[in-house]
Amino acid sequence: MASKAWCGSAILLALLFTIVKPSYGGITSKYVRKAQPSIDMPLKDYPPPKGYNAPEQVHITQGDHTGRAIIISWITPVEPTPDTVTYWPAKEPCEKKVAKASTITYKYYTYTSGYIHHATIKELEYDTKYFYEIACDESVRQFHFSTPPAPGPDVPYTFGIIGDLGQTYASKETLSHYISNKNAQAMLFLGDLSYADDYPNHDNVRWDTWGRLVERSVAYQPWIWTPGNHEIDFDQDIGEIEPFKPYNHRCPTPYKASGSTSPLWYSVKRASAYIIVLSSYSAYGKYTPQYQWLEKEFPKVNRSETPWLIILVHSPWYNSNGYHYMEGETMRVQFEKWVVQNKVDLVFAGHVHSYERSFRISNIKYNITNGLSFPVNDSSAPMYFTLGDGGNIEGLAAEFSAPQPEYSAFREASFGHAILDIKNRTHAHFTWHRNQDDKPVAADSTWVFNRYWFAQDETNCKLPA
Numbered sequence: 173m174a175s176k177a178w179c180g181s182a183i184l185l186a187l188l189f190t191i192v193k194p195s196y197g198g199i200t201s202k203y204v205r206k207a208q209p210s211i212d213m214p215l216k217d218y219p220p221p222k223g224y225n226a227p228e229q230v231h232i233t234q235g236d237h238t239g240r241a242i243i244i245s246w247i248t249p250v251e252p253t254p255d256t257v258t259y260w261p262a263k264e265p266c267e268k269k270v271a272k273a274s275t276i277t278y279k280y281y282t283y284t285s286g287y288i289h290h291a292t293i294k295e296l297e298y299d300t301k302y303f304y305e306i307a308c309d310e311s312v313r314q315f316h317f318s319t320p321p322a323p324g325p326d327v328p329y330t331f332g333i334i335g336d337l338g339q340t341y342a343s344k345e346t347l348s349h350y351i352s353n354k355n356a357q358a359m360l361f362l363g364d365l366s367y368a369d370d371y372p373n374h375d376n377v378r379w380d381t382w383g384r385l386v387e388r389s390v391a392y393q394p395w396i397w398t399p400g401n402h403e404i405d406f407d408q409d410i411g412e413i414e415p416f417k418p419y420n421h422r423c424p425t426p427y428k429a430s431g432s433t434s435p436l437w438y439s440v441k442r443a444s445a446y447i448i449v450l451s452s453y454s455a456y457g458k459y460t461p462q463y464q465w466l467e468k469e470f471p472k473v474n475r476s477e478t479p480w481l482i483i484l485v486h487s488p489w490y491n492s493n494g495y496h497y498m499e500g501e502t503m504r505v506q507f508e509k510w511v512v513q514n515k516v517d518l519v520f521a522g523h524v525h526s527y528e529r530s531f532r533i534s535n536i537k538y539n540i541t542n543g544l545s546f547p548v549n550d551s552s553a554p555m556y557f558t559l560g561d562g563g564n565i566e567g568l569a570a571e572f573s574a575p576q577p578e579y580s581a582f583r584e585a586s587f588g589h590a591i592l593d594i595k596n597r598t599h600a601h602f603t604w605h606r607n608q609d610d611k612p613v614a615a616d617s618t619w620v621f622n623r624y625w626f627a628q629d630e631t632n633c634k635l636p637a
């Protein structure tokens with residue numbers, strides 16, 4: 173009788189194991205954020221700077237391929253001047269120089285932009301602090317930035333990473349938490365900036381309010397821009413058929429310096445990192461300009477100069493959330509083979525409003541008919557991160573698939589930001605900071621070992637955080 177019962181239990185257990193496949197280590201965080209409405213801050217919370225025609229929405233981005241140039245942008249709401257910026261090295265205040273901007277405006281439905289100025293300053297010294305000043309009769313606005321060290325294999329450098337920021341109370345919290353970290357030197361921004369297109373007729377006033385919101389960071393350190401779907405602003409019903417019109421007018425990129433033919437995809441070197449920005453919403457099939465550019469781009473990367481190869485893209489290639497599920501799949505199919513062949517270290521994406529980190533996996537053997545449709549461990553593959561958790565008006569994406577896929581190392585539906593701290597050619601440390609009420613809390617972290625110089629498995633790493 174007892175042996176019959178044992179036999180029955182054993183069969184039941186075996187049956188259970190065939191139905192429920194155990195996961196090998198992925199974590200779905202149990203943290204549940206206090207429910208807060210994702211609402212944009214009212215217009216009155218974004219006052220323009222004081223003074224008639226005061227320059228506003230000041231922002232900077234890298235202006236060349238190597239880090240010796242910067243593009244300074246600002247908007248004057250009423251008059252086309254000031255269209256010049258004065259700048260000088262912090263250590264040599266008498267060495268003032270003036271750069272003239274190119275000035276543009278654009279119309280979007282019934283909205284007319286202010287005067288948008290972009291000044292490219294070249295031949296700066298590496299690793300140097302500069303002040304810059306934009307002045308008109310009633311307002312003098314002064315900011316500063318630091319150029320990166322010259323590209324080199326063991327140059328430490330710290331990047332911030334934010335995606336899908338928007339302009340809600342949570343967005344402001346994310347930004348404040350990021351700014352409170354004094355180590356971060358430049359931002360890798362993963363797309364979806366203002367969410368103005370969630371307003372009737374894509375109310376472009378919300379592009380202006382966003383510019384005012386982020387100025388406190390982006391006027392002082394370059395944000396490397398990636399385009400997202402909320403930058404497309406295509407709306408045939410109101411006659412707006414030029415994709416990326418507000419974004420392209422407001423957020424210039426140094427795309428020509430990397431041989432790109434579009435501001436939407438390009439690359440920059442910064443310290444020990446080589447950063448490739450891709451556009452999820454531009455053609456990337458074989459023979460397209462983006463495909464051809466990327467094919468030529470990988471052979472240009474010299475890992476002895478810039479060991480860290482990083483890709484920024486808006487729509488994730490690996491993500492286990494129901495929100496935007498598989499939207500990045502066609503680009504993954506198109507480019508993953510190159511990414512693995514070239515030992516890309518990290519791929520950062522946004523779009524899905526939660527956080528997720530993958531193990532190093534690839535799925536390049538899949539050809540639709542061979543049945544090899546599951547990702548496998550691959551030590552030449554990058555880690556994939558989804559960081560669409562800046563805190564925008566559309567709220568959190570909390571519906572993760574169950575069970576957690578084996579490729580998923582950690583996932584959590586909270587807002588937050590991340591820091592990538594490159595130590596040398598072999599080691600970097602990544603930390604994701606959730607917005608836990610009013611505090612940034614380091615909720616996930618990992619050492620990252622460089623794929624070219626130190627291709628060890630991080631999952632067994634016992635190094636202290």
Ligand SMILES: [Fe+2]
Nearest residue numbers: 364400401523
């Ligand atoms: Fe998006």
